[in-house]
Amino acid sequence: MFKASLFRIPIPARALVLRVPARRPFAAVSTARPITCRYPRPRIPAAPATATATRPGANLSRPAWPLPARSRQQQQQQQQQQQQQRRVYHQGHFYHDPDGSRRRQAETLLPRHRVVRFVRSPITHGFVLACIGAALAFYFANLETVPVSGRTRFNAYSAKTVRETADLQYRAMLADLQRQGARFLPDHDPRTRRVKRVMRKLIPFSGMGDDEHWEIFVIEDPKTANAFVLPGGKVFVFSGILNVARSDSAVATVLGHEIAHNVAGHVGERMSQQIGTNILLYASIIALAPFGILPVLTGALVNRVLDVVFSHPMSRKQETEADYIGLMMMAEACYDPEEAPAFWARMEAAAGDSQPPEWLSTHPSNETRIKKIQGWLPAALEKRAASDCYTTSAFADRFKRALSLGIVVV
Numbered sequence: 001m002f003k004a005s006l007f008r009i010p011i012p013a014r015a016l017v018l019r020v021p022a023r024r025p026f027a028a029v030s031t032a033r034p035i036t037c038r039y040p041r042p043r044i045p046a047a048p049a050t051a052t053a054t055r056p057g058a059n060l061s062r063p064a065w066p067l068p069a070r071s072r073q074q075q076q077q078q079q080q081q082q083q084q085q086r087r088v089y090h091q092g093h094f095y096h097d098p099d100g101s102r103r104r105q106a107e108t109l110l111p112r113h114r115v116v117r118f119v120r121s122p123i124t125h126g127f128v129l130a131c132i133g134a135a136l137a138f139y140f141a142n143l144e145t146v147p148v149s150g151r152t153r154f155n156a157y158s159a160k161t162v163r164e165t166a167d168l169q170y171r172a173m174l175a176d177l178q179r180q181g182a183r184f185l186p187d188h189d190p191r192t193r194r195v196k197r198v199m200r201k202l203i204p205f206s207g208m209g210d211d212e213h214w215e216i217f218v219i220e221d222p223k224t225a226n227a228f229v230l231p232g233g234k235v236f237v238f239s240g241i242l243n244v245a246r247s248d249s250a251v252a253t254v255l256g257h258e259i260a261h262n263v264a265g266h267v268g269e270r271m272s273q274q275i276g277t278n279i280l281l282y283a284s285i286i287a288l289a290p291f292g293i294l295p296v297l298t299g300a301l302v303n304r305v306l307d308v309v310f311s312h313p314m315s316r317k318q319e320t321e322a323d324y325i326g327l328m329m330m331a332e333a334c335y336d337p338e339e340a341p342a343f344w345a346r347m348e349a350a351a352g353d354s355q356p357p358e359w360l361s362t363h364p365s366n367e368t369r370i371k372k373i374q375g376w377l378p379a380a381l382e383k384r385a386a387s388d389c390y391t392t393s394a395f396a397d398r399f400k401r402a403l404s405l406g407i408v409v410v
């Protein structure tokens with residue numbers, strides 16, 4: 001019936017084409033001859049409703065399948081609960097603030113008008129002036145003169161306090177070296193004997209003796225060209241510097257310089273300088289906090305600026321002072337002061353191009369050192385000549401002086 005009616009009604013060819021369902025050639029193949037797998041596919045069990053997601057990074061506590069939609073009533077209940085839990089903090093107490101009205105009416109802790117009133121207050125001005133006056137009085141009361149160089153400097157710490165601090169540092173350093181497995185050279189090692197020999201000759205001319213308990217540690221470390229003497233007489237020498245020194249006079253240059261830091265009380269001076277830089281640091285943090293700058297950022301920036309402006313120039317000055325005092329000390333102890341610039345030239349060659357620019361460094365460059373030492377050489381040579389190093393009586397005098405000071409080098 002249907003076919004008969006189609007033949008009777010004239011239908012355009014285009015409409016006929018459109019009625020034919022579009023079928024891809026492979027689909028036709030699949031209907032005629034279904035593709036079957038050679039091995040049956042394993043059955044995948046249906047996922048349980050409480051299964052959790054195993055995708056990397058997925059929240060394992062959350063179901064992997066779509067969450068059941070919450071009803072509108074449940075959403076409203078949750079919003080009400082959250083509103084009821086809203087609280088505001090005021091004068092040490094928490095208050096319920098379901099509609100947020102308390103928060104809107106609250107005043108800022110430090111309103112602008114109060115800050116302005118505080119800054120303009122005569123009481124504030126008086127307090128600031130009193131603080132500045134006290135700081136200046138403290139500064140001038142603690143000025144002193146450095147032995148040998150005659151420089152005036154600020155030092156707020158007594159020798160006893162410095163020694164106690166250095167003692168703690170000494171114990172920590174010794175424990176640290178032992179933990180790192182450092183090898184302390186024995187007394188019979190030629191390098192230890194050289195260091196002790198030089199120390200015995202230098203100490204009588206250092207002006208130190210009774211209060212110091214000299215102890216010498218020579219550490220086997222050919223890669224480290226360093227030495228230091230802590231307040232209290234604790235001497236640490238790394239074998240790397242002895243390889244650069246090569247002679248007793250060069251070792252006297254190093255040890256004279258390190259002893260000179262203690263003669264001039266440089267540790268106490270650095271601790272005192274720290275008081276001033278800390279005040280400037282905290283004042284900067286407080287002053288910049290209202291502008292929204294984080295204290296950590298301010299601290300890092302101001303610390304860097306203070307280092308370049310105050311700490312590093314002070315440290316370089318102390319190093320130069322120690323070079324001068326050490327040079328005079330070694331000349332008096334009958335070592336050759338002309339060996340000092342030669343030693344620093346060898347240090348320059350050993351350091352290579354790895355040195356930072358002088359203005360960023362805590363130490364003067366070796367070049368600057370050599371120039372200054374060469375300028376002091378005539379005075380050092382005079383000191384050496386006055387020491388009468390070539391007569392037996394002068395040696396006996398030095399020996400007696402060492403005995404009277406009770407110098408014992410362990």
Ligand SMILES: [Zn+2]
Nearest residue numbers: 257261319322
């Ligand atoms: Zn130094």
